[in-house]
Amino acid sequence: MTGSPTPVQRPTAMAPQVTRRYNPKDSEPRWRKAWSDADAFKAVIDHSKPKYYVLEMFPYPSGRLHMGHVRNYALGDVIARFKRARGFSVLHPMGWDAFGLPAENAAMERGVDPKGWTYENIARMRDELKQLGLSIDWSREFATCDVGYYGKQQAWFLDLLKAGLVYRKESVVNWDPVDQTVLANEQVVDGKGWRSGAAVEKRKLNQWAMRITDYAGQLTDDLKTLDRWPEKVRVMQENWIGRSKGLKFRFQFSDPDRTDGLDVYTTRPDTLYGASFVGIAADHPLAAEIAARDPKAAAFIEQCRRGAATEAEIETAEKIGYDTGLRVKHPFDPSWELPVWIANFILMDYGTGAIFACPAHDQRDLDFARKYKLPVLPVVLPPGEDPQAHTIGDEAYVGPGTIYNSGFLNGMDIEAAKAAAIARIETQGDGEGATVFRLRDWGVSRQRAWGCPIPVVHCAVCGVVAVPKHELPIAHPADIQFGKSGNALDQHPTWKHTTCPACGGPAMRETDTLDTFVDSSWYFARFTNPDAAEPIDKAAADYWLPVDQYIGGIEHAVLHLLYARFVTKALADQGMLSVREPFAGLFTQGMVTHETYRRQNGDWVEPGEINIVVEGSTRRATLIASGEPVLIGDSEKMSKSKRNTVAPEEIFDAYGVDAARLFVLSDSPPERDSLWSTSGVQGAWRFVNRVWDEFDSQPQDAPPSGEPDRDLQRATHKLVKQVTEAIDTFRFNSGIARLYEFLNVLKANPAKGASNAVLIARKEALSAFARLVAPFTPHLAEECWVRIGGTGMVVEAAWPTFDPALTEDAVKILPVQVNGKRRGEISAPAGAEPADVEKIVMADPEIAQRLEGLTIRKIIVVKDRIVNIVAA
């Protein structure tokens, strides 16, 4: 890699005699070419500079850019350009999350090749993205469906397989009947597939899985170190991982012939004396054993299975149970027997799939106990309650209190009783304190062809055998046929037939492919050197990682961000990475919304099909074609189904890229939703023109020498301070608001007929302004820079600095309050002492008049801000 970019011929500013209006169609492509010719955004490892890695979540190549993309990438570009100007060595790459179902669906519907379809989409979308004028190092671009990428993914997959972090398990999985594939728990939302929206079914399949649960503790603990992540996302991940601390112990059966016991997990060992029954899940092994000799039990289990086809149904189902007739002994009192029930509300894959129930202090247990007339024994006494009189009604008591009715635990608070109960169980040898997680292992098998092939073979003799690394990559066959449902890779006539690397006999390739979330779990590391022979170039990764600022949608708060954190830790443990967290800073941007429009019959109407008339403060819409009145609805996320999308290309064409960027950045704080409106983008467009007008009116000849106008100079320094701080804190909209305001200051100090002092101050102001506006409207900034005779290009220029002494006004206007109400104002020198301010106040005739007949009790002077006189 070479160092400094070669100097290039700058384009000249557009000729003012042709038109004075700003012409983005002329200027924008010209500057993109200039940046590209100068290789201005090449990321270079430079140990003399601080590094900064900016990354936006890479897009799925749908083939069409939407406003959400514009916002996402514009946000990242502001940071990247800002950091570059501030002297950082910046890495800002781009790639494509290119495997996945849409390509396969297109292949099936239209008989096209998914690979060709995907690369065509990438080509089209790359052109659109480049049009945005992003400061991206395009030399690092790759797609996850490039064999050069997924082959390396296969390589580290084999490492994890060897390390025991990837394994095969027969399990009940979430089956998406529309996408014909398995989904991870995280990918099921409200019982429906996250992409297809189809009701998810339960199926038993042999699956590849990754041991994310091995890292559950670390994934929780390390959230604390992510201090530049939104609190909200950390909370969501913490809830998802769901660590709980409690007790795992074994009940002994009353039947002396049974010596195996029944393991349960509880977070409330303090309530053991309130135990009423023991419950097991319908698919617990003990339930199956009982069903084998008890037809009624078998029928009950079958009923549970049938009634629980989908996640959504499980959650709303009524609690039902079956008394198995088995009895277990209470661990603290062997003469106390508890019945064992099979219950539909107990989950097999959480804890041990079995519980002890304390109905008095758990709502689910209480509902069940009331239904089946089981005992309800309170053991936690709420503060101030009489132990004789206290009873449990329809609500379990889960608050604090004192333990009673509980033998050796009596009189303790809940925490002390938990510790004491765990200690006693451990002494008895019946169990131990345990930490349990809600998180399950990550099922990564997908029964689809258009994904990363899993590099193993199945041999009748040797079983599952890993493909040797030198045989990688395992690529897709070139002649894959789509058109039927199911896995086209599995249906290919020859691809899966191979020989066993171990015994040389005939074997079958694995035809499942990896979940596309695997692809996006390490791409940020590959970007540090996309051409490396190894999956990750350690030296490059050590320089660039972690990602300093990651930007994307909140919808990935759990899925993608959790998987990427896990893979980073797993690869670090294989010695491939030094960092244990991939993203030091995370920013989740809001959606782009738009008004919705409906006809009388309820049909959605596109914004382009209607005409809006403003009458005073009300707006009315009619259909252009027929004049039919149209209902203006709420603003909602832009979507095809509601027909409220706006095509970025049309906006670029009408107003230019800069105006579009400016508007999505200026409208609202980046983390909130942003409302797209035509009038809004028109306002941004007017701003672009007014900025150009201001620069264009500045005389080109050398400015006179002398002192600058102090007020304009102070305003300039204040502006630099404000915009710098706004970008640093992600308040782009307020940074832009300051630029809008400053333009009004410039207009109040026009070049035409200006004094020498103003002309000198204007020169400094415009120079700063061009660089301050550059992260938002980079093309316009370059054009303005040329117009005022700036050196080089703005992308090469340093960020402006400010003199703190010049950001404060020399004379302060202080409002004067009498009894908290504003009654006038005085001016005082900045930093004036309270005693001096008092004198000025007392000398003010208007204030004196207000105070006539009143006795002054107290005068409060807040330096440089306000004066309040308390009088009666």
Add this chain to the structure above:
RNA sequence: GCCGCGGUAGCUCAGUGGUAGAGCGCAUCCUUGGUAAGGCUGAGGUCCAGGGUUCGAAUCCCUGCCGUGGCACCA
């Protein structure tokens, strides 16, 4: 049910103890060789409601109302 976030001008939002602000929209007027435009001026606010703290509350505290996001039979 649990945990968040929000409620300030017609709209989108700043301001988070100290004079209620910006952009857009709206109105008046001007310009008509920047013209499918530009400019001047202006109107518009119980800062969701009630209570508290304070010399002073949009801002801090309490209660409630409304909207919105996430989690939710996880023992």
